[in-house]
Amino acid sequence: MVILKRVNDIEEYLNLKRVKGNQIGFVPTMGALHSGHISLVERCKADGGVSVCSIFVNPTQFNDKSDLEKYPRSVEGDIELLLQAGCDVLFLPDVSDIYPDGEAAMPSWDFGYLETVLEGATRPGHFRGVGQVVARLLQVVQPDRLYLGSKDYQQCMVIKKLAELTGMKELRVVICPTQREPDGLAMSSRNRRLSEGQRSVAGLIYQCLVSIQAKQGSAPFAVVQKECDDLMRAKGFVPEYIALAHADTLELLEDYKPGTPMVALIAAKIGEIRLIDNLVV
Ligand code: PAF
Numbered sequence: 001m002v003i004l005k006r007v008n009d010i011e012e013y014l015n016l017k018r019v020k021g022n023q024i025g026f027v028p029t030m031g032a033l034h035s036g037h038i039s040l041v042e043r044c045k046a047d048g049g050v051s052v053c054s055i056f057v058n059p060t061q062f063n064d065k066s067d068l069e070k071y072p073r074s075v076e077g078d079i080e081l082l083l084q085a086g087c088d089v090l091f092l093p094d095v096s097d098i099y100p101d102g103e104a105a106m107p108s109w110d111f112g113y114l115e116t117v118l119e120g121a122t123r124p125g126h127f128r129g130v131g132q133v134v135a136r137l138l139q140v141v142q143p144d145r146l147y148l149g150s151k152d153y154q155q156c157m158v159i160k161k162l163a164e165l166t167g168m169k170e171l172r173v174v175i176c177p178t179q180r181e182p183d184g185l186a187m188s189s190r191n192r193r194l195s196e197g198q199r200s201v202a203g204l205i206y207q208c209l210v211s212i213q214a215k216q217g218s219a220p221f222a223v224v225q226k227e228c229d230d231l232m233r234a235k236g237f238v239p240e241y242i243a244l245a246h247a248d249t250l251e252l253l254e255d256y257k258p259g260t261p262m263v264a265l266i267a268a269k270i271g272e273i274r275l276i277d278n279l280v281v
Helices: 007-019 035-046 065-070 075-085 126-141 153-165 189-193 196-201 204-214 221-234
Strands: 002-004 024-029 050-055 089-091 145-149 172-176 237-246 262-270 273-280
Touching (some): 002 007, 007 050, 007 089, 024 126, 035 075, 035 145, 035 172, 050 075, 050 126, 089 126, 126 153, 153 172, 153 262, 189 273, 204 273
Parallel strands (some): 002 089, 024 050, 024 145, 050 089
Antiparallel strands (some): 237 262, 262 273
16 A cells, blocks of 8 residues: 655656556545445445545534544554555645645535535534535545445535535545444444443434334324434433434425435434434435
8 A cells, every 4th residue: 555645646646547547436534444434445446446545634624623632543553454455545644735725725615505404503614624625635636436434424415516516527426335333333433432331322323213214104203203312311312413304405304204215314422422323214
């Protein structure tokens, strides 16, 4: 695996690969890699061409500065995992490579409605930051294919919209399934921060999503939502939202709508740690 830190170096390296007829597949990450990230790298490799992974903890997408400071970092372990997965290129830039003229000088894209609901509403400015960094990374890597995990359902929608807004018509955005622990907990870098006690109840988020899915047709969504809220609070969670939405537009639904593609989404804090998950209903 080649590890490149400077924008010029990776641009030069990938240009040579492109000239030789290689396609480029790209997995952007913030590090603290787990099997979910590695499944994206594996899919990227299986699709052929040169596989590129980036590790960059992007300051502009953290609306809470203490969340940024506490975000887990484990570059050496990450390199080991990427080597084992057979990743071809690791891009490991600094803030000054990504934002050479400062963060404020970067263009910011408007994602409209998506910025006003769920993650957009609870983390103001978050998607602006995601848009900024992903646009910059795409500008540098110029991939043919971009691999994202569906755990970040709304982020996937935002990045697809970014590709439209920036006119990247050729870019194929490949959304891959959420990887889960045996108790259903969605794999996430943040899981490392859970205490033993918090970890022992964290699978409840997925159980709630499954019950929202299973009770379609037998109970109104408001009743199931309340049951989930009570269950989660009893185990020490503070739910931020337990929502049902149109799977294509994220328009919030008050009740199940048979025949409509739907997704259930939950965000909750346990102690200081904020977890999100979703399930297509
Ligand atoms: O999902 C993430 O890890 C980040 O939001 C991303 C897409 C790498 C942008 O920083």
